[in-house]
Amino acid sequence: MKKVSNITEVIKLLDENGIRSDGRRLDEMRKIKIEVGVLKNADGSAYIEMGNNKIIVGVYGPKEVRPKHLAIPYKSLIRCRYEMMPFSVSDRKSPSPSRREIELSKAIREALEPAIFTEEFPRTMIEIFIEVLEADGGTRTASINAASVALADAGIPLRDLVTAIAIGKIDGKLALDINGIEDQYGDGDMPIAMMPQLGYVTLFQADGIFTSEEIEKAFEMAKKAIWNIYEIQKKALKSKYLQIVKEVDINE
Amino acid sequence: MIAEGKYKIEGAYYAIGKKYYSRVLGLTEVDNERVKVIPLKGKYIPRENDLVIGKIIDVGMTNWSVDINSPYTGVLQVTEVFSKPTSISRSSLSNILNVGDVILAKVIAFDFTRDPLLTIKEAKLGKVSKGTVVEITPSKVPRVIGKKGSMVNMIREVLKVNIIVGKNGRILVIGSKPEYEALAVMVIKKIEKEAHTTGLTDRIKSYISKLVNEEGE
Amino acid sequence: MSDKYQVISILKKDAILQLLKKNERIDGRGLEDFREIEIFTNIYNKAEGSARVHLGDTKVVAGVKASIGIPFPDTPNVGVQVVNAELIPLASPLFEAGPPGEEDIELSRVVDRGIRSSEMIDNKKLALIPGKKVWMIFIDIYPLDYHGNLMDAFGLAAVSALLTGNLYETEINEDDIILKENKIPIPINHVPIFVTIGKIQNKLIVDPTFEEEMVLDAKITYTIDENNNICGIQKSGTAGFTIDELIMARDIAIEVAAKIRKYLPLKKG
Numbered sequence: 001m002k003k004v005s006n007i008t009e010v011i012k013l014l015d016e017n018g019i020r021s022d023g024r025r026l027d028e029m030r031k032i033k034i035e036v037g038v039l040k041n042a043d044g045s046a047y048i049e050m051g052n053n054k055i056i057v058g059v060y061g062p063k064e065v066r067p068k069h070l071a072i073p074y075k076s077l078i079r080c081r082y083e084m085m086p087f088s089v090s091d092r093k094s095p096s097p098s099r100r101e102i103e104l105s106k107a108i109r110e111a112l113e114p115a116i117f118t119e120e121f122p123r124t125m126i127e128i129f130i131e132v133l134e135a136d137g138g139t140r141t142a143s144i145n146a147a148s149v150a151l152a153d154a155g156i157p158l159r160d161l162v163t164a165i166a167i168g169k170i171d172g173k174l175a176l177d178i179n180g181i182e183d184q185y186g187d188g189d190m191p192i193a194m195m196p197q198l199g200y201v202t203l204f205q206a207d208g209i210f211t212s213e214e215i216e217k218a219f220e221m222a223k224k225a226i227w228n229i230y231e232i233q234k235k236a237l238k239s240k241y242l243q244i245v246k247e248v249d250i251n252e
Numbered sequence: 253m254i255a256e257g258k259y260k261i262e263g264a265y266y267a268i269g270k271k272y273y274s275r276v277l278g279l280t281e282v283d284n285e286r287v288k289v290i291p292l293k294g295k296y297i298p299r300e301n302d303l304v305i306g307k308i309i310d311v312g313m314t315n316w317s318v319d320i321n322s323p324y325t326g327v328l329q330v331t332e333v334f335s336k337p338t339s340i341s342r343s344s345l346s347n348i349l350n351v352g353d354v355i356l357a358k359v360i361a362f363d364f365t366r367d368p369l370l371t372i373k374e375a376k377l378g379k380v381s382k383g384t385v386v387e388i389t390p391s392k393v394p395r396v397i398g399k400k401g402s403m404v405n406m407i408r409e410v411l412k413v414n415i416i417v418g419k420n421g422r423i424l425v426i427g428s429k430p431e432y433e434a435l436a437v438m439v440i441k442k443i444e445k446e447a448h449t450t451g452l453t454d455r456i457k458s459y460i461s462k463l464v465n466e467e468g469e
Numbered sequence: 470m471s472d473k474y475q476v477i478s479i480l481k482k483d484a485i486l487q488l489l490k491k492n493e494r495i496d497g498r499g500l501e502d503f504r505e506i507e508i509f510t511n512i513y514n515k516a517e518g519s520a521r522v523h524l525g526d527t528k529v530v531a532g533v534k535a536s537i538g539i540p541f542p543d544t545p546n547v548g549v550q551v552v553n554a555e556l557i558p559l560a561s562p563l564f565e566a567g568p569p570g571e572e573d574i575e576l577s578r579v580v581d582r583g584i585r586s587s588e589m590i591d592n593k594k595l596a597l598i599p600g601k602k603v604w605m606i607f608i609d610i611y612p613l614d615y616h617g618n619l620m621d622a623f624g625l626a627a628v629s630a631l632l633t634g635n636l637y638e639t640e641i642n643e644d645d646i647i648l649k650e651n652k653i654p655i656p657i658n659h660v661p662i663f664v665t666i667g668k669i670q671n672k673l674i675v676d677p678t679f680e681e682e683m684v685l686d687a688k689i690t691y692t693i694d695e696n697n698n699i700c701g702i703q704k705s706g707t708a709g710f711t712i713d714e715l716i717m718a719r720d721i722a723i724e725v726a727a728k729i730r731k732y733l734p735l736k737k738g
Binding site: 043044061062063064073117120121122123124152153154155156157158159160197198237241244245 | 264266268273275276277291292293294295297323324325364365389391445446448449
């Protein structure tokens with residue numbers, strides 16, 4: 001990414017034809033690629049590319065809680081660590097956890113936990129490790145998309161997958177799936193995560209200014225995109241096993 | 253969502269009203285109005301009377317801690333080792349079973365509030381002194397066993413090995429010949445990998461005879 | 470607060486749930502009523518601005534300190550705003566000493582975003598020598614007595630301290646800044662109000678108490694400016710909301726924000 005400081009004035013997020021700086025329309029999502037089972041040690045894992053974002057997620061558990069006194073008698077303890085690698089952004093990020101990372105770890109955990117049947121594994125813990133390798137706006141939503149797939153890959157019982165997308169505001173208009181520049185110079189960012197089948201919103205945040213009507217419109221835009229991503233998540237999960245079926249067919 | 257309406261659903265599902273949703277990454281078998289959801293992966297959750305293969309990880313004052321390939325650590329009390337009351341010191345406890353020893357045990361009690369209790373007092377249970385232990389994902393244990401034990405019996409017969417399948421995804425293979433023991437391990441790993449494919453039993457059968465032929469050459 | 474579940478008895482939990490079914494609450498409030506609000510401002514003289522807020526039994530303080538510093542390279546022409554909150558053990562046996570945890574950080578970041586997104590502080594006026602010297606505004610918020618809904622109390626305290634805060638008047642002498650004796654109000658554009666709505670089963674409640682928080686499924690905080698725009702949203706808690714619930718909560722928040730606004734101290738100047 002180019003160094004963009006001191007040239008705020010010249011950045012144009014939307015041209016006269018309603019096309020964004022990366023060539024997308026306002027309601028257009030970036031390309032998504034999800035791979036499942038990319039790590040051998042983890043019980044479940046996934047790798048996602050969402051635009052230029054590259055994120056890897058590993059899930060361990062349910063496993064014994066360490067230290068033991070943290071165990072919850074009636075449900076599994078969910079731990080989540082969202083971390084950006086120092087080289088994932090244009091100016092090196094300090095390796096120690098930032099306040100942003102700590103908040104996002106909590107927000108992401110609380111986006112995923114509603115989907116997990118935690119009550120079936122008392123006194124255990126499930127650990128979700130999210131490492132951002134390259135960041136370009138919308139890392140929390142991309143992380144959620146990958147993490148819920150990794151949870152399913154670990155065989156952890158889920159009410160539904162959790163699927164997420166961010167709605168931003170650029171030049172006063174709502175824009176789907178904003179990238180880094182749009183996040184930095186736009187007027188707002190509203191990440192939304194849902195359990196699509198059940199219709200529950202499990203992550204909902206915003207900064208910037210939105211009118212009441214824009215919130216309703218944002219939900220409509222998000223819902224549509226979320227169903228698309230949901231299909232990509234399911235396909236990714238299936239393809240891991242279909243690959244083996246194919247191998248078997250070839251050998252016969 | 254896997255189904256909506258009047259269905260008989262089995263396995264890993266949950267319902268909201270008349271809508272049925274799968275709760276794991278799994279396969280669905282549909283047979284008329286019967287739907288079964290089979291998980292592809294998952295941790296072992298102990299149940300009473302399960303036969304498990306465990307590894308001693310700690311020796312306490314009056315008990316052993318046993319890794320049973322589960323989020324819950326097994327507990328083996330001294331009273332579940334000897335049929336008669338005995339008084340034993342800690343040092344002698346490790347003489348009986350020490351860290352690293354493998355045991356064949358049965359779960360006698362588990363209710364999530366305390367760690368599962370194991371016993372080795374019954375016949376055929378106890379310390380395992382020979383053979384190889386294979387670890388597979390516990391949700392695939394039924395595939396290794398096969399319908400009414402067909403799969404495991406086939407391996408037993410063809411490779412002349414004894415196979416004890418722990419519910420916790422650990423399988424003990426004891427062969428008369430070490431080569432065959434190794435072959436059986438390969439076969440079990442293949443079953444695990446291809447558990448979700450069709451025609452598994454036949455394919456495994458030909459795989460074994462191929463392996464046996466290669467071994468013979 | 471990882472061991473929340475041990476704090477409240479099942480009997481109390483049942484009582485809360487039973488009452489809610491009849492749209493009643495244990496302290497007699499209606500579902501959309503907030504607790505009594507008291508705001509005291511300019512109470513600590515060393516601070517540029519200060520406020521103590523009582524929201525029912527919940528008591529919090531906020532202080533504003535200002536100093537002259539260097540702007541961030543990517544925003545050379547505006548002042549710097551820093552919000553910090555720490556859940557100190559004084560305020561509750563559930564809070565532990567030590568570095569700020571997830572909850573402390575979430576609270577301060579939601580307050581920070583609300584103030585920033587609403588453009589409450591007229592940041593451009595804080596640039597003294599653009600690119601070189603700007604006012605840095607530090608807002609520190611602490612609980613004194615925790616009885617639920619720190620979020621809204623923290624927001625109200627931060628906003629009240631800013632509204633009534635003062636900065637030294639400055640004179641620029643080439644690259645030097647001379648602080649004069651006279652003080653002027655902190656430049657304010659807009660005023661955000663934080664409204665947190667809890668969800669218990671299918672009920673939405675405004676300003677949850679500590680006991681209610683212990684049985685909440687999830688929470689949503691809307692930050693509302695004086696034009697009824699939404700300038701901040703934060704969902705927290707281990708359950709989800711339906712979209713209808715979120716829209717309903719938004720409408721409740723707009724109504725409640727207008728009522729809370731009446732308690733605000735008068736803007737200086």
